[in-house]
Amino acid sequence: MVVDDIKTLDQNDPLTSYKAQFALPDEVIYLDGNSLGALPKRVSERMEETTRQQWGQDLISSWNKHQWVTLPQRVGAKIAPLIGANAEEVVCCDSISVNLFKLLAAAITFNGTHVRNRIVSSHDNFPTDLYIAQGLETLLGSERCQFVDVAEDELMHAIDDQTAVVMVTEVNFRSGKRLDIAALAQKAHQHGALILVDLAHSAGVMPIHLNQWRVDMAVGCTYKYLNGGPGAPAFLYVRSDLLGNLQQPVAGWFGHSNPFAFAADYTPDQGIKQFLAGTPSVISMAAVDASLELFSDLDMEQVRTKSMQLTQVFHELIEQTGLTKTLTLLSPLSANERGSQLSYAFDYAYELCQALIARGVVADFRAPNFIRFGFAPLYNSFDDVWKAVELVQQVIESKDYLQPRWAQRQTVT
Amino acid sequence: MVVDDIKTLDQNDPLTSYKAQFALPDEVIYLDGNSLGALPKRVSERMEETTRQQWGQDLISSWNKHQWVTLPQRVGAKIAPLIGANAEEVVCCDSISVNLFKLLAAAITFNGTHVRNRIVSSHDNFPTDLYIAQGLETLLGSERCQFVDVAEDELMHAIDDQTAVVMVTEVNFRSGKRLDIAALAQKAHQHGALILVDLAHSAGVMPIHLNQWRVDMAVGCTYKYLNGGPGAPAFLYVRSDLLGNLQQPVAGWFGHSNPFAFAADYTPDQGIKQFLAGTPSVISMAAVDASLELFSDLDMEQVRTKSMQLTQVFHELIEQTGLTKTLTLLSPLSANERGSQLSYAFDYAYELCQALIARGVVADFRAPNFIRFGFAPLYNSFDDVWKAVELVQQVIESKDYLQPRWAQRQTVT
Numbered sequence: 116m117v118v119d120d121i122k123t124l125d126q127n128d129p130l131t132s133y134k135a136q137f138a139l140p141d142e143v144i145y146l147d148g149n150s151l152g153a154l155p156k157r158v159s160e161r162m163e164e165t166t167r168q169q170w171g172q173d174l175i176s177s178w179n180k181h182q183w184v185t186l187p188q189r190v191g192a193k194i195a196p197l198i199g200a201n202a203e204e205v206v207c208c209d210s211i212s213v214n215l216f217k218l219l220a221a222a223i224t225f226n227g228t229h230v231r232n233r234i235v236s237s238h239d240n241f242p243t244d245l246y247i248a249q250g251l252e253t254l255l256g257s258e259r260c261q262f263v264d265v266a267e268d269e270l271m272h273a274i275d276d277q278t279a280v281v282m283v284t285e286v287n288f289r290s291g292k293r294l295d296i297a298a299l300a301q302k303a304h305q306h307g308a309l310i311l312v313d314l315a316h317s318a319g320v321m322p323i324h325l326n327q328w329r330v331d332m333a334v335g336c337t338y339k340y341l342n343g344g345p346g347a348p349a350f351l352y353v354r355s356d357l358l359g360n361l362q363q364p365v366a367g368w369f370g371h372s373n374p375f376a377f378a379a380d381y382t383p384d385q386g387i388k389q390f391l392a393g394t395p396s397v398i399s400m401a402a403v404d405a406s407l408e409l410f411s412d413l414d415m416e417q418v419r420t421k422s423m424q425l426t427q428v429f430h431e432l433i434e435q436t437g438l439t440k441t442l443t444l445l446s447p448l449s450a451n452e453r454g455s456q457l458s459y460a461f462d463y464a465y466e467l468c469q470a471l472i473a474r475g476v477v478a479d480f481r482a483p484n485f486i487r488f489g490f491a492p493l494y495n496s497f498d499d500v501w502k503a504v505e506l507v508q509q510v511i512e513s514k515d516y517l518q519p520r521w522a523q524r525q526t527v528t
Numbered sequence: 529m530v531v532d533d534i535k536t537l538d539q540n541d542p543l544t545s546y547k548a549q550f551a552l553p554d555e556v557i558y559l560d561g562n563s564l565g566a567l568p569k570r571v572s573e574r575m576e577e578t579t580r581q582q583w584g585q586d587l588i589s590s591w592n593k594h595q596w597v598t599l600p601q602r603v604g605a606k607i608a609p610l611i612g613a614n615a616e617e618v619v620c621c622d623s624i625s626v627n628l629f630k631l632l633a634a635a636i637t638f639n640g641t642h643v644r645n646r647i648v649s650s651h652d653n654f655p656t657d658l659y660i661a662q663g664l665e666t667l668l669g670s671e672r673c674q675f676v677d678v679a680e681d682e683l684m685h686a687i688d689d690q691t692a693v694v695m696v697t698e699v700n701f702r703s704g705k706r707l708d709i710a711a712l713a714q715k716a717h718q719h720g721a722l723i724l725v726d727l728a729h730s731a732g733v734m735p736i737h738l739n740q741w742r743v744d745m746a747v748g749c750t751y752k753y754l755n756g757g758p759g760a761p762a763f764l765y766v767r768s769d770l771l772g773n774l775q776q777p778v779a780g781w782f783g784h785s786n787p788f789a790f791a792a793d794y795t796p797d798q799g800i801k802q803f804l805a806g807t808p809s810v811i812s813m814a815a816v817d818a819s820l821e822l823f824s825d826l827d828m829e830q831v832r833t834k835s836m837q838l839t840q841v842f843h844e845l846i847e848q849t850g851l852t853k854t855l856t857l858l859s860p861l862s863a864n865e866r867g868s869q870l871s872y873a874f875d876y877a878y879e880l881c882q883a884l885i886a887r888g889v890v891a892d893f894r895a896p897n898f899i900r901f902g903f904a905p906l907y908n909s910f911d912d913v914w915k916a917v918e919l920v921q922q923v924i925e926s927k928d929y930l931q932p933r934w935a936q937r938q939t940v941t
Contacts, residue, residue, distance in 0.1 A: 147587065162575060166757070167567070170758055171572065172551075177758070209622070212781065212807075246780060247778070250794065254668075344811055345810035345811065346806075346807045365625065365629045366625075366663025367625025379658055393624055393762070395759045396623075396809055397757070397759040398757055398759075399811060402811070481790060
């Protein structure tokens with residue numbers, strides 16, 4: 116592969132016009148959109164309008180005038196087509212952690228029966244998913260809730276007739292490996308269990324077909340490939356035919372069927388609104404709403420095609436430059452079997468990451484020893500990939516990563 | 529009371545300079561800061577800086593560079609002196625509803641014993657407080673968690689040796705009545721129970737002494753008198769000597785002792801950080817952080833004095849103009865016994881509220897039949913009070929509230 120091949124790929128890229136919609140800094144190759152998506156220009160404009168005009172000038176009247184009160188559902192409806200769901204099956208609210216808690220508890224108490232007590236997940240799921248299940252087990256006691264975590268490739272075997280819910284993340288945050296959600300859903304249903312899918316690393320970067328795959332419940336993140344901003348509210352999906360049978364325990368007033376009646380007794384909304392808890396975080400959610408406009412006329416198959424090409428070209432260049440002698444690919448070799456990231460194990464992964472950041476290539480380190488490169492098809496080009504690999508090569512061949520200055524560990528990377 | 533008295537009050541107001549710090553619309557008398565506080569000018573500036581520079585330009589590095597990772601604790605530390613707590617006892621996170629769930633569950637499972645099962649509250653507490661307790665009872669079953677709600681004046685008698693936790697709101701959202709928290713805490717402790725206080729309607733508008741009152745746990749709102757913006761993250765307090773003995777169940781990764789080790793097992797942080805769940809909502813929390821700067825050199829006794837004067841003058845003018853024949857005061861008559869609001873029952877409270885809004889006086893309606901006037905000492909003047917009462921008088925004496933156009937009910941008011 117030579118630089119002309121890269122030029123051709125960029126010239127033929129149907130998504131090339133999207134980059135101008137983002138406020139990326141010059142001279143930075145940002146390969147960390149899988150951790151924090153870049154800022155869409157329209158988002159800063161919307162936040163200013165929401166703050167200065169809606170909050171500042173229209174004040175309390177904005178709950179009606181600007182429909183703040185229905186923001187969770189309106190934003191949910193915009194996310195729905197990106198995940199293969201109906202508009203009335205998705206809301207935007209809280210964090211993934213809180214939403215997992217609501218859904219796991221609802222699954223454990225499904226139909227009011229407590230016969231099934233197991234939450235089955237994989238040991239290398241994202242930690243917060245594991246922790247939330249552990250927290251629920253501690254609260255309910257192991258007779259009512261038992262958390263079972265197995266190796267990722269043991270998942271199918273671990274699902275049995277005691278399983279209340281299978282909790283999986285579609286794309287693994289470490290390896291980038293993509294699970295076959297439809298197969299897991301089928302297996303769960305064969306055993307009368309529910310399936311709950313975390314879409315943190317897939318929403319906005321690949322087609323997702325929750326209804327078609329018969330997924331029961333899902334959560335996802337808006338601050339990665341959906342570019343909603345740091346710590347932006349998460350989303351939550353429940354398949355419509357289950358809505359009447361599930362009750363979530365964080366029974367805040369926004370989940371009430373008629374919150375503004377201020378009744379003393381909780382009557383859950385019969386729809387997806389039941390899964391809301393407190394007052395929505397308006398300005399953050401308006402940011403997500405604005406960001407989602409970018410996706411309204413986007414073909415997710417096109418996004419996926421480019422995403423696969425980006426990871427493929429990156430790894431081909433890593434191989435071509437002989438860097439696979441130093442960096443061990445943790446991700447599946449086939450682009451089809453992974454999400455939009457590549458992870459490499461390396462004893463000096465932290466230092467390599469810091470040395471790359473200093474050269475304008477932003478990737479991230481994850482303990483204990485790997486570096487992740489994330490590819491955002493809306494703003495990453497093939498030229499970014501070419502230049503990034505050149506700089507990786509430069510740092511590794513010069514052994515610059517051995518310089519003590521890169522080893523100053525910080526809290527987060 | 530004549531207009532000259534009003535002028536004198538404004539001239540002697542030590543807080544008069546604060547109004548210029550807010551971006552209030554001209555021609556509006558905003559008496560709804562108890563529902564949504566006004567926009568401090570520094571907040572819109574901070575949000576733009578956080579969005580455009582920190583997120584847009586510094587991207588993922590901001591978690592370290594701008595210390596996003598410690599925002600919940602840093603904002604908590606700024607709230608602490610306003611509520612009589614130590615810096616390490618408060619965090620900013622999630623919504624009041626979610627925080628109540630965490631704390632009620634922690635209280636019910638206090639020290640791992642499940643001997644005490646009762647949550648005692650008052651029937652007219654804010655609905656979300658009641659709903660969250662009901663949700664927890666439904667999840668845990670009434671053997672482990674029984675929610676008992678009594679009339680507000682029966683609270684002291686309802687606390688007994690089966691009480692795990694007493695849950696009260698310092699200032700009632702309907703009547704504005706202020707409870708004697710120190711007395712309730714003492715009673716709770718006599719019976720070996722914990723006390724959890726909701727400060728939604730008191731934080732930022734009156735001195736609060738959680739440590740001195742021996743309050744065990746508290747939650748509060750930042751979007752009312754703390755002016756953090758619509759749906760801004762709430763706060764949560766736990767007295768330091770209890771931190772080691774409480775475990776909250778929404779065990780998200782930000783509550784882990786070392787989240788960035790990405791370990792598979794949850795090890796709760798030993799401090800207040802345990803009460804965090806998911807990734808913090810950075811931009812919303814930065815807004816709260818900026819708003820709190822206004823409070824850094826504020827004497828809360830002065831704020832309380834002005835707040836009491838504002839409610840007192842308003843009601844005196846209502847009496848003086850003979851409006852008490854029409855409007856029935858729901859709030860305690862003595863300013864000392866109420867928060868910073870006045871509520872009046874009136875069959876046409878909704879229509880009165882709408883007619884006032886059309887004249888630039890913003891108050892709010894609460895079902896079934898009362899109007900609330902909230903007073904924010906940082907931006908409300910005595911002249912606001914004078915003019916507002918004049919307009920109330922105008923609407924009532926002209927019977928303008930009977931016009932059909934005011935009766936178009938909207939979702940929220």
